Each structure stands twice: as C-alpha cells, then as structure tokens.
Amino acid sequence: MICEFCGKEDSVQIVLSCGYTVCLEHVNNLGDTFQCIICKNHVINKQALFNMNKNRSILSKLQFTNYLNTVKEKCF
Numbered sequence: 532m533i534c535e536f537c538g539k540e541d542s543v544q545i546v547l548s549c550g551y552t553v554c555l556e557h558v559n560n561l562g563d564t565f566q567c568i569i570c571k572n573h574v575i576n577k578q579a580l581f582n583m584n585k586n587r588s589i590l591s592k593l594q595f596t597n598y599l600n601t602v603k604e605k606c607f
C-alpha cells in the first residue's frame with residue numbers, strides 16, 4: 532500500500548473512513564477527533580477509526596510484532 536498523504540510505501544498504514552490509506556504515524560500525531568488529512572471535508576474519530584475491522588487487524592498484527600521485538604530484545 533502507498534500512503535496517500537506522504538507517498539511512503541513501507542510504513543504501517545491504516546484505512547480512513549473515506550477509503551484513503553495513510554501511515555499510522557500521521558493519525559497518531561493527531562487528537563481524538565481530527566479533520567481528514569486527505570479530503571479535509573469530514574471529521575474522523577480516532578477511536579472509531581481504530582475500531583474499523585481492517586484497522587483492527589492491522590493494529591493487532593502490529594501489537595504482535597511489537598511483542599515479538601520485546602521478547603527478542605530480552606533474549607539478547
């Protein structure tokens with residue numbers, strides 16, 4: 532996937548309610564509710580966004596990866 536905000540390809544990306552794909556880091560830097568950074572004509576609730584099925588699976592995978600990294604760090 533390519534972020535439609537910055538054009539990055541290899542970042543962790545989530546889907547906005549309007550269908551655009553952006554890096555998780557852009558959304559993470561914003562408040563609980565924010566104006567869509569792509570179309571700027573609707574407001575997004577971060578909690579609702581993270582609860583979308585697709586984003587939930589991305590986030591749970593991410594948490595799993597973080598968990599594995601933590602385990603790895605402890606071993607070395």
Ligand SMILES: [Zn+2]
Pocket residue numbers: 534535536537538539542553554557
């Ligand atoms: Zn981006």
Ligand SMILES: [Zn+2]
Pocket residue numbers: 547548549551567568569570571572573
């Ligand atoms: Zn939008």
